[in-house]
Amino acid sequence: MTNQQNKPVIQVRDLYKVFGKHPAKVMPMVKEGLAKDEVFAKTNHNVGLRSINLDIERGEIFVIMGLSGSGKSTLIRHFNRLIEPTEGKILVEDVDVMKLSPKELETFRRYKMSMVFQSFGLLPHHTVIDNVAYGLSIQGVDKATRNAKAHQWLETVGLKGYDDQYPAQLSGGQQQRVGLARALCTDAEILLMDEAFSALDPLIRSEMQDQLIELQKDLNKTIIFITHDLDEALRIGDRIAILKDGNLVQVGKPVDILLNPADDYVEAFVKDVNRPRALTVETVMRPPAHRLTADTIGEALKEMKRIPSNYAYYINEDGFQGVVCQEALEEAAKDDLKAPMDEFDTEGVEPVLPGASLESIIPETLEADFPIPVVDADGDLQGELSRTHLAGVLSDFYETEETQQSEKQ
Template sequence: MGESGKKAAATTLIKIEGLYKLFGNNPKKYMPLVHEGKSKDEILAETGHTLGLKDINLTINKGEIFVIMGLSGSGKSTLIRHFNRLIDPTEGVIEVEGTDVMKLGPKELEQFRRHKMSMVFQRFGLLPHKSVVDNVAYGLSIQGVSKAESKAKATEWLATVGLAGYEEQYPAQLSGGQQQRVGLARALCTDAEILLMDEAFSALDPLIRSEMQDQLIELQEKLHKTIIFITHDLDEALRIGDRIAILKDGEMVQQGEPEDILLNPADAYVEAFVRDVNRARALTVETVMKAPASRITADTIEEALKQMKGFKGDYGYHINDEGYQGVLTEETLQAAFEDDKKADLDSLQYEDLDAISQDAVLETVIPETLNAEYSLPVIDEEGQMTGQLSRQTLAEVLGNDDTSEDTAEEQKKS
């Protein structure tokens, strides 16, 4: 999954409010029917007009990968073309960095399209008679940048996407994956802040597609662009998206972070999308862990045992200023108390239980979670305990009854 938009405080870059698109000769005349709640099919039958988008409201944050997904005909490609006004709405507000895009005159709109947004197409959209480097430099050349500077910048971007040495080749000499890298380099070369990617990887073979997804995530970690990515593939959306919006018949049915959509589908339509997703690969520990409980902060055995007796379970997690230290059981503490109750806690009292990273993909921690006698402590990069993961939680999230062996015992301990 993309991480670009989750770490920093969100700053709204694009705002869409009350967006409607009715295709036909006289859309304004028939908009009252839309507001009355008539269906897409009823409006088409009565007026010959097609309802493309209905009351779309969303905000896109600076530096995030925002994925818009849905099946064919859901309105996702129509929506993305509203961002740079390749399509004008019938009603609604489109704001980019506080600027009302609908108020831009022809010249301003031209500048906006050239400098603010770049588009990456499904079928690459390369000019066959131009060399690879000239294809990449094309956006700069229409901005009026000198030929030498355009070529130098294009050469740099080709290297960034792994195509150094291909500058003088022609598109027909490249594979599909290489052509799409050229398309990506061309979009990046204009230095536009916003990338619009419409089914950009859909025409690629699965392996190449996966490589391009990896490359996009890798590039985004360095570039922090704002990327609006259209796809019909939920696996792709979950893999790259910071947030996802799902469209059906021109309406927004759900939007949220990937784990929200996976764990809490809004309706049967979204549920059908998420049913076949491998949750163990799509979710991280952080998205499913429970809040950390049974924390022991004492320094001495006597104080630790006193804290332990206040817990429901018979074990706890020792935490100090350095973060998570280890698991302590009531039985071990009791024995140490009888030996020397005033002694300081030390590693001799810890159970053999390693912490897991909150960023780990669930699939990688299944064996540890199932084999552990206790809920596994979860830590962040600094070693601070941020949660705990039990067999029971894993069983609930993955929906696999085989993992719920000894669940009653686990519940007692958690």
């Protein structure tokens, strides 16, 4: 049971897709490494995907992104076999999707995966409640049960009271909320979202991103999200896969993509990203270097003398208490070695939360005499962020900004 839980929920192995009348005949040319344009010029066949290998973990938001024609929508449609591969294997919880019979595939689509489309995909002559309950009606769930569940999901996505409205009476953002509620209503474990928010205006799009992030905290579903927008990918993705011309260029956490682009293509993608706004403290903090946990000033001084620095973070059962300097501790020890550390006046360095953006903590970090402590909501010390480390992470970004400003002048 534990092994199954630790396994990737989706495994993609050596997946190829060639569009055209005779894809099998073109495959040797594709495997030789001919560029997409060359293959098309010689054969009139289009390479959609080339040798894709991916593991998607249970409960993560996995973002697949790239420019138009990169293969991202082609890839997501392989997961529920809306598109058949030319070669390759897709395992969903160890089930080979390519081997499913038509009836098994129908059951798989009804119960295992739900999909949210860019175009909303709502039934125009059905009410909102019937649209949301549609997947359950296909499953054969009785009307009272499916309507109760649909009503619950409408309330969750902020559309309580809209049950009897029709799609045409709703704004674009409201229609997309209906689409999201419909996908969630079937209780499918895996949610496929193909450019789901790209048709929305920026403000509504941002609200929908926030809502998805909040919902995911409770739902813990496996979400595969397609987008061409790197800002969106960085904001919602636990991990990001970047495609170019059907090739998988890089897979990694947002911080890896931003700070360690795999090639010039990815570097061009990330160069205009506002790095201080996109990165959080958690993504770049380091483990706290030195801690003091002694009960008395004398014991704390002994601990301090064993570490190579002249400062440390004082921790007690209530969590982080402040920064302690060796000089101040030595002065206090002259008066009373047995005095409790709880009465010692620590340096008042304000800690920050792991989820804070780097942009929001830059002033505090630059002004502080010590690395900024990072604590969680319970006050427990999680890491530290130094001025030097922050400067190293952001230097490339600010150099680019300065260069752009100079070029404008």
